[in-house]
Amino acid sequence: MSTGNMNLTLKVWRQKDNKAKGSLVDYKLSEISPDMSFLEMFDVLNEQLINKGDEPVVFDHDCREGICGACSMFINGRPHGPKDLVTTCQLHMRSFKDGDTIVVEPWRAAAFPVIKDLTVDRTAFDRIIAAGGFISVNTGNAQDANALPIPKLQADAAFEAAACIGCGACVATCKNASAMLFTSAKISQLALLPQGQPERYRRAQSMVAQMDAEGFGNCTNTGACEAECPKGISLENIARMNRDFYAAKFVSEEEV
Amino acid sequence: MIFVFKLSHLLNTFAGIELKYKNLMASFGNAFSSSIGKKLIMGITGLFLILFLIVHCFINSLIFLNDGGLIFNLGAHFMATNWLIRGSEVILMLGLIVHAVQGLRLTFQNQAARPVKYAVNNGNANSKWYSRSMGLLGTLLLIFLIVHLSNFWVVSRFTGIPTEDVNGLENLYAVMQQTFQNIWIVVLYELAMVSLLYHLLHGFASAFQTLGWNHRKYSPLIKGIGVWYSIIISLLFAAMPVAFYTGLIK
Numbered sequence: 001m002s003t004g005n006m007n008l009t010l011k012v013w014r015q016k017d018n019k020a021k022g023s024l025v026d027y028k029l030s031e032i033s034p035d036m037s038f039l040e041m042f043d044v045l046n047e048q049l050i051n052k053g054d055e056p057v058v059f060d061h062d063c064r065e066g067i068c069g070a071c072s073m074f075i076n077g078r079p080h081g082p083k084d085l086v087t088t089c090q091l092h093m094r095s096f097k098d099g100d101t102i103v104v105e106p107w108r109a110a111a112f113p114v115i116k117d118l119t120v121d122r123t124a125f126d127r128i129i130a131a132g133g134f135i136s137v138n139t140g141n142a143q144d145a146n147a148l149p150i151p152k153l154q155a156d157a158a159f160e161a162a163a164c165i166g167c168g169a170c171v172a173t174c175k176n177a178s179a180m181l182f183t184s185a186k187i188s189q190l191a192l193l194p195q196g197q198p199e200r201y202r203r204a205q206s207m208v209a210q211m212d213a214e215g216f217g218n219c220t221n222t223g224a225c226e227a228e229c230p231k232g233i234s235l236e237n238i239a240r241m242n243r244d245f246y247a248a249k250f251v252s253e254e255e256v
Numbered sequence: 257m258i259f260v261f262k263l264s265h266l267l268n269t270f271a272g273i274e275l276k277y278k279n280l281m282a283s284f285g286n287a288f289s290s291s292i293g294k295k296l297i298m299g300i301t302g303l304f305l306i307l308f309l310i311v312h313c314f315i316n317s318l319i320f321l322n323d324g325g326l327i328f329n330l331g332a333h334f335m336a337t338n339w340l341i342r343g344s345e346v347i348l349m350l351g352l353i354v355h356a357v358q359g360l361r362l363t364f365q366n367q368a369a370r371p372v373k374y375a376v377n378n379g380n381a382n383s384k385w386y387s388r389s390m391g392l393l394g395t396l397l398l399i400f401l402i403v404h405l406s407n408f409w410v411v412s413r414f415t416g417i418p419t420e421d422v423n424g425l426e427n428l429y430a431v432m433q434q435t436f437q438n439i440w441i442v443v444l445y446e447l448a449m450v451s452l453l454y455h456l457l458h459g460f461a462s463a464f465q466t467l468g469w470n471h472r473k474y475s476p477l478i479k480g481i482g483v484w485y486s487i488i489i490s491l492l493f494a495a496m497p498v499a500f501y502t503g504l505i506k
Contacts, residue, residue: 218365221466242466
């Protein structure tokens with residue numbers, strides 16, 4: 001099934017379970033096609049491991065088209081590898097050279113404990129969303145489309161924030177393992193739209209509180225998250241979250 | 257009876273205010289202990305120190321007039337005797353301590369947020385080294401500040417300046433001249449100013465981002481001003497020990 005001519009050395013993090021001590025294990029791969037995606041290359045590795053009777057490498061993947069945010073490999077020191085604005089499934093082996101050594105590690109953060117090998121527990125993100133990343137809408141007939149006028153710039157900014165797929169690359173690359181880019185995108189996508197206004201300041205307070213409770217680090221504005229985000233989420237969202245948080249804490253009368 | 261009733265009423269009102277004050281502070285304390293509040297403290301104290309550096313740098317640059325320090329001593333005398341300045345000095349020291357202590361706490365907390373480090377981490381691909389090294393640069397500056405304050409501040413405020421200039425003012429200029437005859441002091445100051453340059457290069461724009469001031473119209477200007485501010489301030493400060501050591505100013 002391998003039809004290419006690339007020979008690679010992989011150094012892959014293997015860790016039996018959350019409690020076990022992990023280590024980097026070397027694997028040699030040959031005849032890898034440059035047209036394979038990075039995950040297909042891992043499929044090849046796993047087939048070989050299974051055929052040898054070894055345990056395959058456990059890694060997260062789902063849609064394999066860059067929209068689900070499941071694939072989470074830290075490749076040669078960068079989340080999702082050397083290319084900008086792609087997830088691991090969108091990374092192809094042509095981005096590497098024949099004979100390369102590739103180091104693959106899981107996301108590293110206290111709030112993202114390793115489950116096994118390259119898979120980490122990202123449910124901390126789900127709990128941040130559950131804390132306030134929603135709007136309350138009465139059920140019943142759908143409103144007329146465009147009943148609420150929304151300025152184009154506003155709609156665009158909300159859409160760009162909503163592009164966040166919750167992959168965790170921002171946390172993985174941040175030197176502080178801070179989740180501020182993720183949280184700010186999830187706050188902004190609602191704070192920018194009229195439907196998000198009733199719960200706007202309650203949302204900012206409860207989502208930030210949940211983010212802190214999960215044990216993520218504190219943002220120091222290095223900008224690494226923005227640079228590594230596969231969806232190009234902007235630091236403007238963090239500034240907006242800060243503004244909403246200050247307004248909520250120092251101006252709003254609602255305590256959360 | 258009426259008097260007693262009124263007194264207790266007054267006491268109740270005071271207790272009420274105290275309780276309300278406590279509630280307000282509890283609410284603010286909650287804000288400042290959150291990750292964004294901690295950033296805010298760093299940003300506000302940082303901007304305050306940035307403002308201070310402008311004043312400090314301007315007055316110190318009077319030495320470049322090369323007039324034997326007469327105008328500089330005049331400025332230093334004003335700073336040492338004006339009650340408004342002396343009052344601000346207390347706030348400055350508090351600001352400095354809060355910035356340093358909070359910075360160190362944040363550095364340790366952030367390290368703890370990633371207990372297992374990466375075997376390979378290519379940070380340069382996505383951020384500037386100095387933006388990732390604010391804790392280190394700040395620690396170097398803190399060590400420098402201990403030396404710096406004992407060189408000048410302790411002398412001018414507490415132990416006393418030994419000589420007077422022709423105007424009869426404390427000759428802080430002579431203290432500078434004396435101090436910067438020592439090559440090691442000069443080297444330490446130069447290294448510290450390199451740290452300051454990089455600390456400011458990140459800190460200036462970062463403080464505005466933390467305050468939430470990220471705006472299509474203003475942010476490019478803020479970043480530009482930040483770069484020029486950092487370069488000008490650090491260069492002027494760095495030139496002072498060298499100018500004295502080499503005898504460019506006498």
